[in-house]
Amino acid sequence: MDTVTTDDAPTSPRDLGDALVELKGVNKHFGALHVLQNIELTVHQGEVVVVIGPSGSGKSTLCRAINRLETIDDGEITVDGTPLPEEGRALAHLRADVGMVFQSFNLFAHKTVLDNVTLGPRKVRRVPKAQAESEAMALLERVGVDSQAHKMPAQLSGGQQQRVAIARALAMRPKVMLFDEPTSALDPEMVNEVLDVMVSLAREGMTMIVVTHEMGFARKAADRVVFMADGQIVEEAEPDEFFTNPQSTRARDFLSKILSH
Amino acid sequence: MGDYLSGLWTVFETYNVLDAFWVNIQLTFWAGLFALALGTVLAIMRISPIASLRFVGTAYVNIIRNTPLTIIMTFMILALVFQLALELSSDLTTSFFRFAIVGLAIYHASFVCEAIRSGVNTVPLGQAEAARAIGLPFLDSARLVILPQAFRGAIAPLGSVLIALMKNSTVAAAASVTTETSSVMKVAIEFNPNYLLEIFGVFAIGWLILVIPVGLLTTWLSERLAVKR
Numbered sequence: 001m002d003t004v005t006t007d008d009a010p011t012s013p014r015d016l017g018d019a020l021v022e023l024k025g026v027n028k029h030f031g032a033l034h035v036l037q038n039i040e041l042t043v044h045q046g047e048v049v050v051v052i053g054p055s056g057s058g059k060s061t062l063c064r065a066i067n068r069l070e071t072i073d074d075g076e077i078t079v080d081g082t083p084l085p086e087e088g089r090a091l092a093h094l095r096a097d098v099g100m101v102f103q104s105f106n107l108f109a110h111k112t113v114l115d116n117v118t119l120g121p122r123k124v125r126r127v128p129k130a131q132a133e134s135e136a137m138a139l140l141e142r143v144g145v146d147s148q149a150h151k152m153p154a155q156l157s158g159g160q161q162q163r164v165a166i167a168r169a170l171a172m173r174p175k176v177m178l179f180d181e182p183t184s185a186l187d188p189e190m191v192n193e194v195l196d197v198m199v200s201l202a203r204e205g206m207t208m209i210v211v212t213h214e215m216g217f218a219r220k221a222a223d224r225v226v227f228m229a230d231g232q233i234v235e236e237a238e239p240d241e242f243f244t245n246p247q248s249t250r251a252r253d254f255l256s257k258i259l260s261h
Numbered sequence: 262m263g264d265y266l267s268g269l270w271t272v273f274e275t276y277n278v279l280d281a282f283w284v285n286i287q288l289t290f291w292a293g294l295f296a297l298a299l300g301t302v303l304a305i306m307r308i309s310p311i312a313s314l315r316f317v318g319t320a321y322v323n324i325i326r327n328t329p330l331t332i333i334m335t336f337m338i339l340a341l342v343f344q345l346a347l348e349l350s351s352d353l354t355t356s357f358f359r360f361a362i363v364g365l366a367i368y369h370a371s372f373v374c375e376a377i378r379s380g381v382n383t384v385p386l387g388q389a390e391a392a393r394a395i396g397l398p399f400l401d402s403a404r405l406v407i408l409p410q411a412f413r414g415a416i417a418p419l420g421s422v423l424i425a426l427m428k429n430s431t432v433a434a435a436a437s438v439t440t441e442t443s444s445v446m447k448v449a450i451e452f453n454p455n456y457l458l459e460i461f462g463v464f465a466i467g468w469l470i471l472v473i474p475v476g477l478l479t480t481w482l483s484e485r486l487a488v489k490r
């Protein structure tokens with residue numbers, strides 16, 4: 001095994017808080033496919049972790065398991081010390097604390113941009129309408145789409161939609177944000193407007209788990225890069241260390257492929 | 262020629278066609294309303310994460326959809342009214358009328374449920390996932406995110422169910438609701454066989470006038486209200 005363990009060595013230059021998301025011995029199968037194999041991962045308060053790896057290695061499944069959009073076969077996942085509830089209200093409460101941004105945006109297609117952002121606070125957090133709307137407008141301004149507040153999602157560009165999706169997740173005041181390839185569905189000229197928002201979030205201390213192949217983002221904002229292949233975490237390191245001096249052959253192979261063009 | 266026209270006139274003075282159609286419209290309205298409510302509940306059961314609810318919803322739809330409407334209507338009257346002496350009103354005619362509504366609603370709810378489910382299939386999975394991800398429990402995701410989009414995707418099939426319901430409201434004759442078109446037409450023709458084609462024609466045209474706008478309206482609505490993605 002060419003796995004490099006970083007268990008006892010603090011890898012981040014920043015001061016990290018307590019463990020916020022912990023995965024212990026997590027396994028999941030899709031039929032015969034062992035898609036998550038003994039995953040051990042701890043993400044601390046305020047930490048930004050980039051998950052990178054070949055397509056089909058289980059990155060999305062890992063991300064989705066953390067707010068239980070996918071169930072796991074065994075192991076344990078805790079968020080802020082609480083194990084993920086099975087179903088029902090308790091699970092809904094936990095999900096409210098975990099923001100998720102999808103590759104395909106998934107804005108509510110029948111609601112305006114503003115209503116997309118206020119729906120969660122109003123229906124889950126019971127925030128009064130006027131307050132929810134003024135907070136939503138502030139968030140939309142922060143991600144630079146406040147002028148689009150009364151449009152429908154389909155009228156926005158991909159980059160704008162994804163920034164609204166980030167605002168929608170932030171409106172819940174989540175403890176941690178999950179991003180599953182947030183820029184992969186975007187035209188190249190829109191990638192940066194979304195990454196800029198994510199970098200500023202990271203700078204403000206948001207705890208983030210980001211599946212992405214954007215090395216620029218990883219170098220700028222990540223505390224740690226986690227490299228996955230075939231359902232396993234193969235390597236973890238600080239971004240510079242990982243990109244300049246990958247330890248495993250698989251990571252080297254993978255990096256040579258994404259760097260060669 | 263004058264005799265012919267005045268004879269025809271007498272037929273339609275004797276048998277009030279408009280009243281007859283009005284009964285069908287009322288049956289359709291109330292049965293449609295209840296069928297929509299029950300069908301929506303069934304659809305929610307069928308997409309719910311609770312297996313027992315899904316089972317009940319599926320069983321209802323499969324049993325009711327595959328039972329002939331006349332049998333359901335006859336059952337309402339023979340079993341419920343005559344055997345069990347249930348009544349939905351102290352006035353027997355009103356009671357029959359209401360049982361006819363119940364029977365029509367029970368039957369068409371299964372088709373409403375399937376129409377809504379076809380609408381649910383037009384809603385991408387990501388919509389439900391996004392709803393769950395912001396912490397909405399199942400019922401809120403269904404009510405606030407999935408169903409509003411599903412209904413818009415289901416307008417055309419719901420229109421077909423409504424048209425079927427309008428036409429099926431004539432089966433209320435089996436529930437002894439007499440003043441509606443099929444019974445009126447039958448009696449009118451029985452006593453005026455020389456005007457058979459004319460009487461039949463008037464009722465047929467009446468039905469066309471009722472049904473065609475519904476089809477046009479639902480087609481127009483389903484395009485207008487389609488969710489843009």
Ligand SMILES: Nc1ncnc2c1ncn2[C@@H]1O[C@H](COP(=O)(O)OP(=O)(O)O)[C@@H](O)[C@H]1O
Pocket residue numbers: 030033035053054055056057058059060061062
């Ligand atoms: N719902 C599913 N059912 C069956 N197989 C799945 C499902 N979702 C993902 N997979 C499979 O699991 C593997 C990992 O998928 P995924 O987590 O999406 O990988 P990644 O995001 O790293 O590309 C892939 O081989 C994929 O085909």
Ligand SMILES: [Mg+2]
Pocket residue numbers: 059060061181
């Ligand atoms: Mg993926």
